Amino acid sequence: MAGKKGGGKKEHSPMMRQYLEVKERYPDYLLLFRVGDFYETFFDDACTISTAVNIVLTRRSNGSAADVPMAGFPHHASEGYIAKLVRKGFKVAVCDQVEDPALAKGIVRREITDIVTPGITYSDSILDDRQNNYLCAAALMKEGRQRVAGVAYIDVTTAEFRLATIPAESLADFVRSLHPSELLVAQSEKADAEAMLKGSAGILVTGLEDWMFGEEHAGEVLQRQFRTHSLKGFGIEGNRAGRVAAGVILQYLEETRQGRLQYITRIAEMQGGEYMTLDLQTKRNLEIISSMQDGSLNGSLLQVIDRTSNPLGGRLIRRWLQRPLLSAAPIRMRHDAVEELLLERRRRGAFGELLSSVGDLERSLARIATLRTVPREVLQFGRSLSTVPGLKSLASESSSELLRALGRRLRELGTLTDGVERAIDPECGASMRDGGYVREGYSPELDELRAISSTAKDRLMEIQQEERQRTGISSLKVQFNRVFGYYIEISRANLDRVPDFYEKKQTLVNAERYTIPALKEYEEKILHAEEKSLRLESELFGELCRMIAREASAVQENAAVIAELDCLRSYAVAAEEYGYCKPGIDEGRDLRITAGRHPVLERLLSPEDPFVSNDCLFDEQQRMLMITGPNMAGKSSYLRQAGLIVLLAQAGSFVPAESAEIGLVDRIFTRVGASDNLASGESTFLVEMNEAASILNNATGRSLILLDEIGRGTSTFDGMSIAWAMSEYIAGTIKARTLFATHYHELAELEERLPGVVNYNATVIETAQSVIFLRKIVRGSTDNSYGIEVARMAGMPPEVIDRARQIMAGLEKHDVAVPAAPAVRESMQINLFDAVESRLQKALQAIDVDRLTPIDALLELKKLQGYLDGRS
Incomplete structure (x- = not known):
């Protein structure tokens, strides 16, 4: 909001009135107002920015009105400051001077030239090139008697655009799992959405006017974007609520002045039957993309498996690990492709060489299409596309069905790559301000203007030499700056030699600056040629960018294929380096892992203390493995290990084991560790019970359930009763493959009572002085938890x-x-x-x-x- 303005607009200066008029149109944004070489902020915005980015808060004298709080920073450093603000969840509107102050009649004209929000940014200073940045919208509506949520999300930097309709009660889990940077909801629903996401850091909730959530209007916006008469060609015609959410996203992009969106060429429905659903607690407990310790990449599955060569593959492998496949055929195709790349080292090396030279085609395309790019990026973009013929040849010669199919999808864009090579000077810099980035020979008109400018500059050197001879002043110089143009500078020691016809332009402390008729003549020629040259160069560059944007669909298809090739190669590199095996996949319900290993822990342990492998078997006789044993003996690691091996197999990777046969799993459920959600008033035990209830209500006979210490958050009697009852329900009703680790040794009795329940334990060796944990899971139960021994190892006082x-x-x-x-x-x-x-x-x-x-x-x-x- 604009904040306290110290009176009506009439009390302010003309520039401040201009500021207030712009601020009224963008009340929810921090307004950066260009004043000379600075972006200034005023009133409450100034106070906010001063605190957020640690800059000095000053005050601006405002005539008769009270002084105005003010804070600002240099425009050339704006990208870094804007990045800090957006990372802290602020939305920023950039108001630039759109006319030359020297030519302005009255107040300089200013307009909003860019809007940056957490969900809408193209800046490398804000984005992680190996992670998507999603803008999400949710539209609540009724379908029959059911209340549903239409959801859609887009990454404006990669043009990934998807939608779905889900039960309204699943919205919170969906948003938390996707973790967008920004969520769009109707203004009337904003308070509920913020309450729903309380405790979920990093998601900005933006409320929009309710009329934007109308079904008819959303359909018109979608058709206008994709230039179609209907949406049947995208397969989303029947997804009413999802279409509304997608339309809201496009309207928001228009509202925030995100023009030139022609590179967004497709939208797809999320197919629930294509990928395994992993809830937030499973992603967290298995540490798939971040560590439970500090939320960083270190210690995660992604850190171990990601051996990709470029950002395209880096983002895709993150999605693959969070979206394992549910059909055996495509999983086997990935495994076969990985096997070929593993065995064919030369082919894998050739792929790696080409893939490592590919830049971020998706994000570069978005910046090029929206004219946010620089010549150097366009040059790299062209070079990245030039790898396509080589990749296509390598893939097409493969024996793998998947690799050959990927090769067929690649499109050689020779006209585009040749155009970029002809247009952009290979020695171009990152800035466009001084020109010189369009290659010589690309435009005869541009070459002619440059020749005029160059010839005129040679003539200026001649003028300098002539005037030195005329005046006898050897230090006389012909120079240039943007304010005074071309001038002759003479030191004060030589002022007595200055001819009378020299016209003074500027006085300095140690020198005087002059001009002469001959200099004026060539200054006009040079400046006119340079100005026209810069304008033409900018036009040529803009046309090149528009030509690239017209090929957006083909470029995006190539980028998708390159990302997939990179992921498959990454799997092969990891398999060779870590000694992974090719898993078997079938539609059955058995699961056999021989000498399985935890993919992350085995990388963290030292050679002196290597990881101990373990088998895991599920068949008709073994559906629930009841695992007892002491703390620190490896029970939790064993559970996570089984889940990660299944996940890797269905994501298309080889797995850490001697052998593995995986009957397809529809979902992996975990209840591991203790945590609370005090922000929502939920104790540790309530969180545990919520997660346990979700498992019992959603698991099927094809699921894999990993339970660790159920019932430990309450009294022994209550906890044991709950654990016993859950075991009975899973074994008798759900019949899911289950690993149940517990300290309740009494549960070992279930082996005698329930078919499919089998006891295992984590073995130890007791000596007179200590207990040795073998970390081996073997048949049978145990009745000792060795908790006192663990307390001793933790350093508890001997008397205790x-x-x-x-x-x-x-x-x-x-x-x-x-x-x-x-x-x-x-x-x-x-x-x-x-x-x-x-x-x-x-x-x-x-x-x-x-x-x-x-x-x-x-x-x-x-x-x-x-x-x-x-x-x-």
């Missing part, structure tokens, strides 16, 4: 460890009285039941412990807990 062992010994013998601590007087000896009346003793004596089943024991213990709490 000794006391814990005393208490544990007493409890294991079912002694009512626990030995007193040495520092406690005998009269104060701890007695676990000293507050319980004699009826508790009778109740204990009535229990036949030897004949109790685990579930009966739970019930009896629950009654005893009532005595302890004084409730019975």
